[in-house]
Amino acid sequence: MRQCADDLEKSGQLIRIKTEVDPNLEIAEIHRRIFDAKGPALLFEKIKGSPFQAISNIYGTYDRTDFIFRKTLDKVKKVTELKADPANFFKNPLRYASAPFTALTALPRKAIFSKPSKYGQTTIDQLPLIKSWPMDGGAFVTLPQVFTLPPDNDSMMQSNLGMYRIQLSGNEYSLNEEIGLHYQIHRGIGVHHEAYNRTDKPFKASIFIGGPPSHAFSAIMPMPEGLSELTFAGMLAGRSFRYFKDNQGHIVSADADFVITGTIQKGIKKPEGPFGDHLGYYSLEHEFPFMKVDRVYHRKNPLWHFTVVGRPPQEDSSFGYLIHKLVEALTPGEFPGLKEINAVDAAGVHPLLIAIGSERYMPFRERKPEEILTIANRILGSGQTSLAKFLFIAADGDSDRLNTHDTGHYFEHFLERVDWTRDLHFQTKTTIDTLDYSGTGWNAGSKVVIACCGDPIRTLATEKPTIESLPTHISGAAMVQKGILALSSSAFDNYVNAKTEMDTLDHHLRQSDLSGIAMVIVCDDADFIAATHNNYLWATFTRANPSHDIYGVDAFTEFKHWGCRGPIIIDARIKPHHAPELVTDPEISDRVDRLFDKGGELAGII
Numbered sequence: 090m091r092q093c094a095d096d097l098e099k100s101g102q103l104i105r106i107k108t109e110v111d112p113n114l115e116i117a118e119i120h121r122r123i124f125d126a127k128g129p130a131l132l133f134e135k136i137k138g139s140p141f142q143a144i145s146n147i148y149g150t151y152d153r154t155d156f157i158f159r160k161t162l163d164k165v166k167k168v169t170e171l172k173a174d175p176a177n178f179f180k181n182p183l184r185y186a187s188a189p190f191t192a193l194t195a196l197p198r199k200a201i202f203s204k205p206s207k208y209g210q211t212t213i214d215q216l217p218l219i220k221s222w223p224m225d226g227g228a229f230v231t232l233p234q235v236f237t238l239p240p241d242n243d244s245m246m247q248s249n250l251g252m253y254r255i256q257l258s259g260n261e262y263s264l265n266e267e268i269g270l271h272y273q274i275h276r277g278i279g280v281h282h283e284a285y286n287r288t289d290k291p292f293k294a295s296i297f298i299g300g301p302p303s304h305a306f307s308a309i310m311p312m313p314e315g316l317s318e319l320t321f322a323g324m325l326a327g328r329s330f331r332y333f334k335d336n337q338g339h340i341v342s343a344d345a346d347f348v349i350t351g352t353i354q355k356g357i358k359k360p361e362g363p364f365g366d367h368l369g370y371y372s373l374e375h376e377f378p379f380m381k382v383d384r385v386y387h388r389k390n391p392l393w394h395f396t397v398v399g400r401p402p403q404e405d406s407s408f409g410y411l412i413h414k415l416v417e418a419l420t421p422g423e424f425p426g427l428k429e430i431n432a433v434d435a436a437g438v439h440p441l442l443i444a445i446g447s448e449r450y451m452p453f454r455e456r457k458p459e460e461i462l463t464i465a466n467r468i469l470g471s472g473q474t475s476l477a478k479f480l481f482i483a484a485d486g487d488s489d490r491l492n493t494h495d496t497g498h499y500f501e502h503f504l505e506r507v508d509w510t511r512d513l514h515f516q517t518k519t520t521i522d523t524l525d526y527s528g529t530g531w532n533a534g535s536k537v538v539i540a541c542c543g544d545p546i547r548t549l550a551t552e553k554p555t556i557e558s559l560p561t562h563i564s565g566a567a568m569v570q571k572g573i574l575a576l577s578s579s580a581f582d583n584y585v586n587a588k589t590e591m592d593t594l595d596h597h598l599r600q601s602d603l604s605g606i607a608m609v610i611v612c613d614d615a616d617f618i619a620a621t622h623n624n625y626l627w628a629t630f631t632r633a634n635p636s637h638d639i640y641g642v643d644a645f646t647e648f649k650h651w652g653c654r655g656p657i658i659i660d661a662r663i664k665p666h667h668a669p670e671l672v673t674d675p676e677i678s679d680r681v682d683r684l685f686d687k688g689g690e691l692a693g694i695i
Contacts, residue, residue, distance in 0.1 A: 090299040090346050090392045093157060094144055097130050102153055108690045109135040112228065114677040117221035117397045119684065119691070120145050121673075124397075124404055126695035132392070139217045143393040147302060148407035157302050158411075161327045165415060168324060195323030197245040200331040200343035208341075208348075208386040213257055213265045216347070216385070217393045222365030223674045226374060227259020229364060231396050234297040234308040235270070236340055237281045240290045245332070248340075249277035250318035252308040255296055255349075260360050262379065269361040269379045270294075270353065271372075273523035282378065285355060292353040294380060295339050299346025299394040301326040309408050311416070311473055337383055346391035351380040363668075368437035368631050369400025370668040372524045375531065399671050400627060401434045409434050423471065426464045428485045430474070431493035433630075435623040439522040441630040442477035443493050444468065448484035448542050456484065458512060458540035465538045469516070476522045477536065479630050484542035497570060497622050504572040504607035505545040509641060510652040514538040517636045526668040527634045535636035547572075550605025557600050560593045563611075567619035572607040574656075575615035575625075581662040584637060591640040591658060598642045598655065609642075609658045618661070629661045
């Protein structure tokens with residue numbers, strides 16, 4: 090990590106902050122402002138209460154992310170292309186000649202010369218205890234690499250390296266002795282935890298912070314079957330993941346800046362959180378496993394690598410960007426018939442997935458969603474994509490311009506073609522993302538697949554329609570984009586009253602010509618929803634539970650299929666059971682203002 094910092098500094102992509110900064114909210118506020126301005130990486134030289142320096146925002150722009158991995162990214166892409174189709178080697182042997190060597194030399198290996206005695210030791214209270222948001226339960230590690238092995242298995246190829254947030258202080262944790270672990274459904278560490286529960290073996294774990302930038306990224310990378318996170322980390326770093334075992338039996342990364350070792354407690358939990366998370370809301374306090382701390386190692390002159398998460402986009406958005414670049418070639422093998430997929434970052438990733446798939450089932454008759462529904466079922470039945478709440482899937486071939494990364498045009502294309510009487514497919518009482526509080530309980534909610542195929546069936550309106558009258562709970566209207574109308578409403582109370590409000594709204598809307606409107610968003614502030622495309626994506630899809638919050642003009646149920654003959658209505662108001670939105674502390678904002686004002690150390694940076 091120190092070498093990465095030097096590299097970025099030499100190329101003018103990093104600044105040092107010499108003023109002492111407070112890890113309690115202040116350092117995070119500085120990071121957010123620099124990130125929002127697409128500014129440089131940040132090296133904090135003096136952190137109150139800690140002898141260690143810290144670094145953030147190294148992945149702050151896509152260009153900088155590409156720069157960091159400029160020597161290895163193309164090599165890794167070649168390996169994934171061969172993984173997707175081994176026949177590629179024979180089609181272009183010159184391009185892929187180095188790929189086997191890249192993979193073999195990246196295999197994890199024991200470090201011969203790096204021993205624990207060469208590492209210093211410290212305690213949790215000496216680390217940069219960074220708290221990002223006012224309601225956070227304490228300080229967290231935001232870029233941890235949590236390493237575990239299954240019971241009675243020392244094979245590094247069977248290990249799991251995952252990014253599961255770590256709470257260092259607060260709540261009921263005994264400082265220096267215990268830390269919290271938050272891991273969600275569909276995570277590899279859960280498989281190991283379950284296996285240890287069936288044994289009397291201690292569940293040992295190691296948490297790595299820092300090291301080569303590829304190591305943090307590998308912990309979040311959805312790995313293809315048969316390729317370990319450690320091998321991937323080695324490929325992207327350009328050298329093997331090196332490790333050794335300390336005298337307590339813990340695996341220690343020889344390249345990490347910090348390593349926390351300990352034993353995850355089986356059968357007992359402690360409250361973890363709240364934590365301001367990447368959906369733009371707090372994930373609330375829940376009971377999770379915790380770890381008894383054995384040792385805290387650090388290398389010479391280490392850098393505490395951290396980020397600040399919040400409403401997207403944030404620095405971790407670059408992870409999604411990089412994942413897309415690397416796994417694009419693997420998509421057809423994992424999801425036959427799928428052309429493109431995008432877990433929309435601006436909507437918090439899991440709440441909204443948009444896709445393009447092949448439609449080849451009946452090429453000799455009228456085009457309608459058939460094969461793309463099969464593809465959608467495959468998406469919702471696979472790993473992390475199974476957490477999608479809203480899945481929009483369009484058919485390939487209806488437009489040459491269509492792609493999943495131009496979300497504005499994608500929705501325009503989609504709303505021109507979708508048939509609300511036919512194209513809505515719900516799953517109720519199912520699992521959703523742990524961080525999504527829009528559902529009926531923790532991890533509980535619903536999903537909807539919305540598919541479109543064929544020629545346009547409507548011309549989308551560009552201006553607000555003339556509506557004869559609106560119910561008293563509606564106070565304003567704004568056009569979001571072509572075909573999407575937002576309506577400001579009184580605050581949500583409960584679902585019984587909401588049903589009455591939507592029935593009343595339906596009655597009023599039926600009296601007007603809405604032929605150019607395909608979607609109506611009922612919200613707390615229509616002007617906010619309409620102000621930016623990202624506002625629409627974020628507020629609509631993070632705040633709606635499909636089974637409870639989708640209504641429609643002239644709706645009907647036919648043999649258990651629900652549809653509507655007029656526009657779909659999504660109730661995207663904030664609900665009483667939702668988690669609080671992330672809001673900065675005014676006092677901290679004022680304090681940080683002085684650093685950026687004339688005469689402050691950061692004056693002129695943004």
